[in-house]
Amino acid sequence: MKHIEQIPNKGILLFKTCMVSNEYPGIESSSTYAFDRLDIDYFVSDEQSCCTGLGFYFDLFDQLSTTAIAARNFAIAKKNGYPNITTMCSTCYAINKKACSLLNKNEEVRTKINSIFKQAGFDDLIYEQNSLDQVDNFYHVVEIFLGKTKRIGALNRIDFSGVRVAAHHACHYYKIHYDDVIGNPENPQLIDTVAKSCGTDVVEWYEDRTLTCGAGFSQRHINRETSLKVTHAKLESLKSAGIDLMLHMCPNCQIQYDRYQPVIEKEFGTKYDFVHMHISQFVALALGADPDKVCGFGTHSVRLDDFLNSLK
Amino acid sequence: MIEEATEKISGYEIPECETLVEIVKKSLRTSDNIGIDRCMQCGACTASCPAARFTDYNPRQVVKRVMENDFSVIEDKIIWNCFYCYTCHLRCPRNNSPSQVVQVLRQLSINEGIGLDKIDMLFEYGNVFAEMGVSTLPPLYLQQMKNDFDKRWFEFKKNLDAVRSELELGPIKIRENGHHEIRIILEETGFFERIERLKKWQTQKRIQNKVAREMGNETYRTNPE
Ligand code: SF4
Ligand code: SF4
Numbered sequence: 001m002k003h004i005e006q007i008p009n010k011g012i013l014l015f016k017t018c019m020v021s022n023e024y025p026g027i028e029s030s031s032t033y034a035f036d037r038l039d040i041d042y043f044v045s046d047e048q049s050c051c052t053g054l055g056f057y058f059d060l061f062d063q064l065s066t067t068a069i070a071a072r073n074f075a076i077a078k079k080n081g082y083p084n085i086t087t088m089c090s091t092c093y094a095i096n097k098k099a100c101s102l103l104n105k106n107e108e109v110r111t112k113i114n115s116i117f118k119q120a121g122f123d124d125l126i127y128e129q130n131s132l133d134q135v136d137n138f139y140h141v142v143e144i145f146l147g148k149t150k151r152i153g154a155l156n157r158i159d160f161s162g163v164r165v166a167a168h169h170a171c172h173y174y175k176i177h178y179d180d181v182i183g184n185p186e187n188p189q190l191i192d193t194v195a196k197s198c199g200t201d202v203v204e205w206y207e208d209r210t211l212t213c214g215a216g217f218s219q220r221h222i223n224r225e226t227s228l229k230v231t232h233a234k235l236e237s238l239k240s241a242g243i244d245l246m247l248h249m250c251p252n253c254q255i256q257y258d259r260y261q262p263v264i265e266k267e268f269g270t271k272y273d274f275v276h277m278h279i280s281q282f283v284a285l286a287l288g289a290d291p292d293k294v295c296g297f298g299t300h301s302v303r304l305d306d307f308l309n310s311l312k
Numbered sequence: 313m314i315e316e317a318t319e320k321i322s323g324y325e326i327p328e329c330e331t332l333v334e335i336v337k338k339s340l341r342t343s344d345n346i347g348i349d350r351c352m353q354c355g356a357c358t359a360s361c362p363a364a365r366f367t368d369y370n371p372r373q374v375v376k377r378v379m380e381n382d383f384s385v386i387e388d389k390i391i392w393n394c395f396y397c398y399t400c401h402l403r404c405p406r407n408n409s410p411s412q413v414v415q416v417l418r419q420l421s422i423n424e425g426i427g428l429d430k431i432d433m434l435f436e437y438g439n440v441f442a443e444m445g446v447s448t449l450p451p452l453y454l455q456q457m458k459n460d461f462d463k464r465w466f467e468f469k470k471n472l473d474a475v476r477s478e479l480e481l482g483p484i485k486i487r488e489n490g491h492h493e494i495r496i497i498l499e500e501t502g503f504f505e506r507i508e509r510l511k512k513w514q515t516q517k518r519i520q521n522k523v524a525r526e527m528g529n530e531t532y533r534t535n536p537e
Contacts, residue, residue, distance in 0.1 A: 062340075216394075218392075
């Protein structure tokens with residue numbers, strides 16, 4: 001288990017994520033806004049590529065290629081002096097951790113990848129064993145926020161009292177590398193704790209709390225009906241819990257809930273009156289960020305206007 | 313069987329072994345200490361599996377077939393129902409991971425030319441990734457989203473660059489010091505050769521299926537040899 005005391009506040013590479021960049025760019029601007037206010041020492045690199053996770057879990061990318069791409073990103077993090085790779089997406093988190101573990105523990109893989117780099121003249125990319133640690137150098141933004149809850153609570157500018165919040169902890173954060181979760185992987189509380197620090201009324205448990213979002217990588221496309229049934233089941237359990245806001249930590253989950261909520265309303269003949277945000281957008285909003293110019297709520301499918309107007 | 317071009321990758325994904333259990337244990341995709349041969353058929357995986365809740369898929373059963381070395385499991389379309397949510401991986405009391413087992417089965421399946429229709433929408437993904445350094449959703453997938461979502465979403469996608477600059481974010485495309493590092497890395501791991509092989513294969517399969525259809529007999533599986 002990882003402990004709060006281990007969470008760094010410097011040397012953080014804010015790892016760019018394809019689905020944030022393409023679907024919810026406001027998650028990235030919210031993360032940097034929040035980090036600035038919380039005095040987090042971070043860096044965003046224009047050289048860092050995304051993790052290939054989407055292709056990997058679509059059964060297209062292989063583990064060797066994914067690990068080689070990760071090694072290139074690790075070199076960028078180290079070269080710039082920001083070795084604490086911190087992601088906004090749960091799949092980037094899991095992919096990078098696994099790649100690091102392979103590079104440290106599997107000599108054949110490390111040698112193979114380093115020989116590719118050497119042959120191509122990319123000497124600066126060569127991975128030295130244990131130059132990063134698969135536990136101590138990999139974080140998710142929600143962990144960074146968890147280490148700063150007191151400060152977030154003190155700087156919070158919005159009265160969230162009475163706002164019913166439910167958390168969806170992303171599967172690839174707590175179910176893959178379950179030994180490294182902060183807290184109990186059977187009932188992770190990271191998002192809940194951050195939301196509580198801003199005075200929200202957090203729904204502790206709801207039916208289907210641990211159910212996957214339903215995106216399932218290729219499932220949304222090749223088994224669309226099942227994919228939406230899963231999402232519908234979860235949305236129904238949130239409706240019964242009477243929530244106003246659902247908080248996420250993964251852009252793929254956010255697509256599945258925010259973009260597909262109106263689709264499910266239409267196809268299942270139902271109605272939901274709650275909105276969605278990523279934990280970074282929530283923290284940025286609490287710290288005074290502009291809902292459009294920083295949080296980028298205009299890119300969401302479920303409109304947040306009424307929700308935002310109801311806040312004092 | 314898959315040819316030289318893809319063997320570079322296959323060796324890591326699907327090492328040459330006698331049994332399915334051995335392949336699963338040695339594949340780079342699975343955890344070092346995966347407890348496949350410790351599975352006690354308790355069904356905790358199935359009890360917590362979303363795919364089992366909504367379809368006929370049953371991870372305990374899939375693991376059983378792997379333990380029995382039943383190669384026909386790779387031809388069973390049911391393996392394409394897993395969400396890769398890893399709930400089974402978290403819950404299994406024997407440190408097994410049906411989620412990772414299924415990933416290996418799908419790779420075996422793809423290498424046999426089965427199930428290419430489940431991934432062909434992504435064949436161009438590697439090129440886009442090599443060019444941009446960022447993954448984007450494949451056109452077919454995007455088309456689905458375009459059908460599903462309202463016009464506002466489509467407008468946003470068209471104006472993505474403007475939206476990003478309003479949020480003071482840089483360009484999506486990454487900087488590579490003029491090296492094309494990503495393309496070269498993926499060429500050297502054998503990624504592109506494999507995709508080209510799969511693409512060719514899929515085209516052959518379509519032609520064969522067309523002929524078979526005309527003769528009143530459609531095939532699901534195609535082995536080019
Ligand atoms: S939970 Fe683990 S031990 Fe139990 S049936 Fe599933 S794979 Fe086997
Ligand atoms: S990863 Fe697949 S088998 Fe495991 S619980 Fe999720 S859907 Fe079921």
